[in-house]
Amino acid sequence: MSEPVVQVTDLVKRYGAVEAVRGIGFEVQPGETFGFLGPNGAGKSTTIKILCTLADPTSGSARVAGYDVVRQRDTVRRNIGLVFQDPTLDSYLTGEQNLRFHADLYGVPRAQFVPRMRQVLEMVGLWDRRQSEVATYSGGMKRRLEIARGLLHAPRVLFLDEPTVGLDPQTRSSIWEYINDLKQREDITIFLTTHYMDEAENCDRIAIIDHGKIVAIDTPEQLKASVGKDRVQITTNDDQAAIKELKDRFDLEAAMHEGMVTFNVESGEHFVPRLFAELTQAIRSVSVARPSLDDVFMSYTGKTIRDAEATVGDRNRATVMAFRRGR
Amino acid sequence: MAIGVTDRDSELTTAIRVAIPEKGLRQDLRAVSIVWRRELIRFRSDRLRAITSLVQPVLFLFVLGTGLSTLASRGMPAGIDFKTFIYPGVLAMSVLFTAIFAAASIVWDREFGFLREMLVAPVSRSALVIGKCLGGATVATFQGIVILALAGFAHVPYDLGLFLTLIGELLLLSFTLTAFGVMMAARIKQIQAFMAVTQMMVMPLFFLSGALYPLNGLPAWLTVLTRLDPLTYIVSPMRHAVFSHLGMPSAALAVLSPGVTWNGWVVPTGLSLGIVALMGVALLGIAILQFQRTE
Numbered sequence: 001m002s003e004p005v006v007q008v009t010d011l012v013k014r015y016g017a018v019e020a021v022r023g024i025g026f027e028v029q030p031g032e033t034f035g036f037l038g039p040n041g042a043g044k045s046t047t048i049k050i051l052c053t054l055a056d057p058t059s060g061s062a063r064v065a066g067y068d069v070v071r072q073r074d075t076v077r078r079n080i081g082l083v084f085q086d087p088t089l090d091s092y093l094t095g096e097q098n099l100r101f102h103a104d105l106y107g108v109p110r111a112q113f114v115p116r117m118r119q120v121l122e123m124v125g126l127w128d129r130r131q132s133e134v135a136t137y138s139g140g141m142k143r144r145l146e147i148a149r150g151l152l153h154a155p156r157v158l159f160l161d162e163p164t165v166g167l168d169p170q171t172r173s174s175i176w177e178y179i180n181d182l183k184q185r186e187d188i189t190i191f192l193t194t195h196y197m198d199e200a201e202n203c204d205r206i207a208i209i210d211h212g213k214i215v216a217i218d219t220p221e222q223l224k225a226s227v228g229k230d231r232v233q234i235t236t237n238d239d240q241a242a243i244k245e246l247k248d249r250f251d252l253e254a255a256m257h258e259g260m261v262t263f264n265v266e267s268g269e270h271f272v273p274r275l276f277a278e279l280t281q282a283i284r285s286v287s288v289a290r291p292s293l294d295d296v297f298m299s300y301t302g303k304t305i306r307d308a309e310a311t312v313g314d315r316n317r318a319t320v321m322a323f324r325r326g327r
Numbered sequence: 328m329a330i331g332v333t334d335r336d337s338e339l340t341t342a343i344r345v346a347i348p349e350k351g352l353r354q355d356l357r358a359v360s361i362v363w364r365r366e367l368i369r370f371r372s373d374r375l376r377a378i379t380s381l382v383q384p385v386l387f388l389f390v391l392g393t394g395l396s397t398l399a400s401r402g403m404p405a406g407i408d409f410k411t412f413i414y415p416g417v418l419a420m421s422v423l424f425t426a427i428f429a430a431a432s433i434v435w436d437r438e439f440g441f442l443r444e445m446l447v448a449p450v451s452r453s454a455l456v457i458g459k460c461l462g463g464a465t466v467a468t469f470q471g472i473v474i475l476a477l478a479g480f481a482h483v484p485y486d487l488g489l490f491l492t493l494i495g496e497l498l499l500l501s502f503t504l505t506a507f508g509v510m511m512a513a514r515i516k517q518i519q520a521f522m523a524v525t526q527m528m529v530m531p532l533f534f535l536s537g538a539l540y541p542l543n544g545l546p547a548w549l550t551v552l553t554r555l556d557p558l559t560y561i562v563s564p565m566r567h568a569v570f571s572h573l574g575m576p577s578a579a580l581a582v583l584s585p586g587v588t589w590n591g592w593v594v595p596t597g598l599s600l601g602i603v604a605l606m607g608v609a610l611l612g613i614a615i616l617q618f619q620r621t622e
Contacts, residue, residue, distance in 0.1 A: 052447060053447065054443070054446070054447060074350050074449040075449075077447060077448065077449035078347045078350075078449045082447055084440065084443060086440045087439070087440050088439075088440035088441055088443045088444040089440075089441065089444075090365070090369075090436075090439075090441045091439070092368075092369050092372055092373075093365070093368065093369075097365075097368065100361070101361055101365060101444075102444070102448075104357050104358060104360070104361035105358050105361065105444075105445065105448035105449075105450055106347060106448060106449060107347055107348050107353075107354040107357060107449070107450075108345055108347065109345070109346060109348070112343060112344075112345050112346075115343055116343045116345055119343055152345075153345055153347055154343070154344065154345035154347075
């Protein structure tokens with residue numbers, strides 16, 4: 001295996017008494033799309049800040065593109081592109097002026113600037129709008145411009161911190177089209193954080209992070225497989241006979257649920273062809289339900305991601321209340 | 328033509344290799360230049376700000392200057408208008424607000440996230456801070472030049488040598504003030520707080536600088552305070568430049584533009600300007616140190 005492009009060992013970050021990141025370690029391989037999944041306040045943004053050299057770790061180490069994030073800060077910075085959760089554009093400048101500013105700060109050779117700018121702007125569909133002030137852009141356009149800017153200096157790793165937060169569902173999916181398209185065109189590793197389950201599905205591998213710790217790390221498929229079996233539901237000409245046959249031939253406990261013969265089996269999509277070949281009862285319909293990442297999150301943390309965020313919200317509300325009483 | 332299209336397509340499908348050079352002085356200079364240019368672009372697109380920050384100096388010069396002239400004329404040598412007397416102070420005032428406001432844009436940039444874009448770039452923080460201070464200094468000096476154009480109304484001659492001297496002094500003042508503002512902006516994270524604090528400091532700086540009255544014959548407490556105000560050391564040379572171009576008797580000159588004295592010793596113009604320059608460099612250094620820190 002080639003050298004990992006992100007390498008994190010025993011990373012800890014404390015803010016006063018609060019331990020935001022509590023000893024995490026992982027590696028990301030070149031070309032991977034790696035996702036950090038977890039509720040708000042789980043330590044995702046803190047980790048990304050450390051990897052982007054914006055914060056120093058309290059202890060532990062991190063290497064990005066082969067360089068240490070503390071000791072080789074500027075080399076790391078030259079090799080990464082960043083798209084933050086909150087917009088970081090100058091809305092009084094045009095799209096092109098924003099990119100030119102970036103190119104000058106990153107030292108993109110002047111001869112390469114215009115062709116490269118055209119390439120990244122066409123990639124996100126903003127070439128025609130480059131002369132407009134960013135203030136006139138929609139939320140989705142701004143995010144696309146930031147992605148283009150993050151790519152301008154051809155980084156080896158692109159960090160996307162909650163790239164679709166605050167966007168409507170349609171814009172979110174179009175952002176994902178651009179990101180997936182980008183992987184086809186550029187030789188790049190993508191590291192992103194999200195608290196949307198459906199977006200984590202786009203990643204090659206996911207780390208689930210909760211309370212500053214990684215609780216699980218694997219491909220979305222493997223994570224779901226680790227949770228449990230797929231649920232298969234079939235209807236046949238004689239359901240009772242089918243249940244008996246499933247017990248005798250496949251050693252599966254099936255029962256009637258929602259008017260269908262229902263049973264759990266590992267990797268349902270591989271089992272269904274066998275079922276068709278071997279079951280003597282004629283099958284009239286079949287459905288396979290995979291465990292979702294929601295199930296995965298729940299099995300590792302004991303709560304759904306929405307519950308986890310509600311807790312954080314409650315805590316903040318409680319603080320506000322206490323503050324008001326204090327006045 | 329067909330070939331052209333194919334070329335472009337292939338250009339799009341394969342990523343253009345961008346070779347980012349190692350960090351160095353050239354990269355830093357390029358960063359200074361773009362941060363500086365951004366200030367100019369933003370100032371050009373913000374005409375309202377340019378106009379509003381001229382209101383106050385114009386009020387001081389024409390309303391206060393005219394209104395007080397009858398009263399003040401008793402203490403003035405014959406033929407010298409009070410407006411002429413306060414003109415150098417009004418010039419200093421015209422850059423005061425713009426320079427501090429230019430630094431306030433750092434607080435805005437932090438609020439709107441753009442500061443982060445700058446802070447994560449592979450350039451030294453000093454390049455960013457220097458670019459910002461040069462930008463603020465340039466923009467503020469432009470404002471000063473507008474007031475300079477009104478020289479005739481204050482009976483100040485349009486003399487090239489005088490104007491170049493004054494522009495140079497305004498540039499020095501603006502740079503020092505912007506550096507001061509940037510240093511404050513490194514600490515103060517809310518725009519309201521920044522505005523409140525800087526406003527609170529700007530008016531005393533102005534009133535204690537001798538912009539509106541001569542520095543000699545003041546009560547002891549005020550003498551001390553005026554000597555502690557850095558603005559004093561720029562207003563006095565500017566006034567000296569203006570009055571030495573009016574062709575007035577040296578006795579009158581000594582009354583109106585006595586220069587800054589330390590216990591009777593007249594501080595030479597060079598030292599006076601040197602003090603301002605030194606303060607500018609020191610403030611710049613502190614500002615750079617403050618932006619050097621990471622979380």
